[in-house]
Amino acid sequence: MIDVKNVHKTFFVPHEVQALHDVSYHINPGEVVVVIGPSGSGKSTFLRCLNRLEKADSGHIMIDGVDILDSKTNINKVRMEVGMVFQSFNLFPHLTVLENVTVGQTSVRKRGKKESAEKAMTLLNKVGIHAKANNFPAQLSGGQMQRVAIARALAMDPKVMLFDEPTSALDPEMVGEVLDVMKALAKEGMTMVVVTHEMGFAREVADQVVFMDEGKIVEVGTPEHFFTDPQHDRTKLFLSQIL
Amino acid sequence: MNDTKTVEPKKEFDKNLFWKAVYAVTLVCVCLGFYWATTQTDYIWRWNRIPKYFYYIDDVNVTAEIEGEVTSITKKDDDSVVIVSDGTDSEHYTIPGSDLMVDVGQTVYMGDTIGTYSEGRMGLLVEGTIITIEVSIVSIIFGILIGLLTGLSRISTNPFLKMSAITYIEIIRGTPLLVQIMIWYFVLGTIINNLLSKAGLFQIPELWFGIASLAIFAGAYVAEIVRAGIQSIHKGQMEAARSLGMTKTMAMIKIILPQAFKRILPPLAGQFISLIKDSSLLGVIAIRELTKATREAVTTSLMPYELWFVCGVLYLVITFTLSMFVQYLERRTAEA
Numbered sequence: 001m002i003d004v005k006n007v008h009k010t011f012f013v014p015h016e017v018q019a020l021h022d023v024s025y026h027i028n029p030g031e032v033v034v035v036i037g038p039s040g041s042g043k044s045t046f047l048r049c050l051n052r053l054e055k056a057d058s059g060h061i062m063i064d065g066v067d068i069l070d071s072k073t074n075i076n077k078v079r080m081e082v083g084m085v086f087q088s089f090n091l092f093p094h095l096t097v098l099e100n101v102t103v104g105q106t107s108v109r110k111r112g113k114k115e116s117a118e119k120a121m122t123l124l125n126k127v128g129i130h131a132k133a134n135n136f137p138a139q140l141s142g143g144q145m146q147r148v149a150i151a152r153a154l155a156m157d158p159k160v161m162l163f164d165e166p167t168s169a170l171d172p173e174m175v176g177e178v179l180d181v182m183k184a185l186a187k188e189g190m191t192m193v194v195v196t197h198e199m200g201f202a203r204e205v206a207d208q209v210v211f212m213d214e215g216k217i218v219e220v221g222t223p224e225h226f227f228t229d230p231q232h233d234r235t236k237l238f239l240s241q242i243l
Numbered sequence: 244m245n246d247t248k249t250v251e252p253k254k255e256f257d258k259n260l261f262w263k264a265v266y267a268v269t270l271v272c273v274c275l276g277f278y279w280a281t282t283q284t285d286y287i288w289r290w291n292r293i294p295k296y297f298y299y300i301d302d303v304n305v306t307a308e309i310e311g312e313v314t315s316i317t318k319k320d321d322d323s324v325v326i327v328s329d330g331t332d333s334e335h336y337t338i339p340g341s342d343l344m345v346d347v348g349q350t351v352y353m354g355d356t357i358g359t360y361s362e363g364r365m366g367l368l369v370e371g372t373i374i375t376i377e378v379s380i381v382s383i384i385f386g387i388l389i390g391l392l393t394g395l396s397r398i399s400t401n402p403f404l405k406m407s408a409i410t411y412i413e414i415i416r417g418t419p420l421l422v423q424i425m426i427w428y429f430v431l432g433t434i435i436n437n438l439l440s441k442a443g444l445f446q447i448p449e450l451w452f453g454i455a456s457l458a459i460f461a462g463a464y465v466a467e468i469v470r471a472g473i474q475s476i477h478k479g480q481m482e483a484a485r486s487l488g489m490t491k492t493m494a495m496i497k498i499i500l501p502q503a504f505k506r507i508l509p510p511l512a513g514q515f516i517s518l519i520k521d522s523s524l525l526g527v528i529a530i531r532e533l534t535k536a537t538r539e540a541v542t543t544s545l546m547p548y549e550l551w552f553v554c555g556v557l558y559l560v561i562t563f564t565l566s567m568f569v570q571y572l573e574r575r576t577a578e579a
Contacts, residue, residue, distance in 0.1 A: 051486055053482055053485065053486065076485075076488045076489070076490055077488070079485065079486055079487065079488040080487075080488035082486075083486070084483075084486040086479060086482070086483060088477075088479055090477070090479035090480060090482065090483035091483075092480065092483070092484075092498055092502075093502065094501050094502050094505070103487075103497060103498075104487035104488065104489070107489060107493055107497060108487055108488040108489055108493075109488075149483075152483075152487070153486075153487075156487060156488065
């Protein structure tokens with residue numbers, strides 16, 4: 001589904017940082033991969049490279065058989081298949097909840113208004129916000145906003161969902177509702193890549209846990225292996241600090 | 244004796260009311276003081292002569308254009324139709340009303356008055372105000388278009404667009420509007436009309452060079468307002484839109500610009516109020532807008548005090564109306 005080979009990425013602004021250093025990884029369809037690591041380890045950059053919000057400097061990234069680093073690739077087509085959920089939600093504040101979920105369908109997928117609205121209502125129902133369909137995002141709580149953001153991404157019928165620290169900006173009591181939606185999604189067999197600090201979620205839902213540090217993938221494993229028997233000292237140190 | 248004194252709530256001295264009163268008194272004093280000062284300079288106020296600069300009744304003489312005999316006078320509705328014939332040709336004259344100076348059979352010569360009627364006309368100040376409003380509206384519309392395109396070019400990644408936009412903005416913001424108006428009229432205007440006449444085409448009236456100078460001047464400022472407005476939108480908005488598969492243009496139109504519009508409305512309104520005031524400079528290239536009209540009225544009437552006050556008030560009315568309209572727009576977009 002996703003195949004990452006020898007990807008490098010260096011930022012020059014505000015100062016030179018090698019965010020990704022020779023990262024290679026393979027994700028199978030239906031897999032839930034949780035990426036963890038200290039801040040500045042490159043995990044968000046890795047995620048953002050997967051839909052080319054950041055363009056990797058070198059290497060290959062294949063999404064469903066399409067090389068997204070190839071200049072001939074229509075990246076907008078790829079992005080339709082790759083949903084993304086952001087830490088700061090990034091809902092469109094000038095549109096209602098319903099319009100947030102339909103705007104992509106009507107303008108990118110070219111679906112009819114009615115069909116889009118029906119699809120949007122089904123998804124809002126699924127994430128439990130259908131009652132607020134006609135409200136504006138500013139009238140919602142953080143947890144509700146993030147659930148709308150998930151519905152917005154799902155409305156495009158993506159094959160992969162990327163989550164960039166989806167619960168980091170939430171008040172603690174709202175984390176659960178967002179994680180529940182993500183768990184349900186994982187159960188349905190969605191391919192998911194999740195950058196998070198929620199170790200409980202990683203332990204419960206992840207098929208694979210990836211630990212990154214200083215732009216490199218340090219250790220990969222199943223949750224049992226990862227949390228009970230980490231191999232690298234860096235992983236042990238990180239886990240001892242957060243658990 | 245009652246121990247528990249009912250404490251009268253001490254009447255709070257209303258400071259605000261006091262200062263409002265001071266304001267009102269000061270205002271009256273300034274006006275009266277000003278009036279007193281004008282009496283010391285032997286100025287005679289003639290406010291009664293001001294209305295004719297808004298509306299006046301003009302007596303129009305209808306004169307004969309050929310020499311001949313009046314052959315018939317007929318009534319048609321409220322108009323009188325006089326036919327003058329010199330044997331071969333005949334002319335029809337329609338005069339509203341029935342104030343005629345000729346009878347049937349009378350011989351008239353070229354230039355003779357056949358009849359007179361009165362007609363209400365717009366005064367000089369109203370004409371000037373209309374031109375000021377026209378020029379401002381057209382300039383604002385072009386200013387928005389130019390500003391929007393330039394603002395988008397300014398933040399474009401394309402070096403040609405970006406550098407062109409910066410050059411334009413810097414040139415316009417770095418030179419006085421008065422100089423730009425002169426260049427438009429005396430340099431560009433002459434060149435363009437010369438080229439047009441050599442090509443055997445129409446000539447562009449000076450009004451359009453005035454509008455061009457104002458629109459292009461405003462456009463540079465609007466561009467910076469648009470740029471700031473777009474850049475003030477969190478970059479996560481663009482990322483979210485792009486992550487849905489929208490193209491950059493689509494994201495700009497559907498997501499960024501609607502949000503930016505709300506933020507740029509207040510500074511945009513300020514810019515347009517400036518533009519209306521700046522249009523007063525167009526008098527230097529013989530466009531008879533409100534200021535130039537007032538100057539002409541002052542020259543003929545010798546009533547500078549009244550006329551310049553009226554001129555100022557008319558500008559205030561225009562700008563105040565605009566800012567009310569923008570406030571209404573702001574309230575409407577705030578609801579969404």
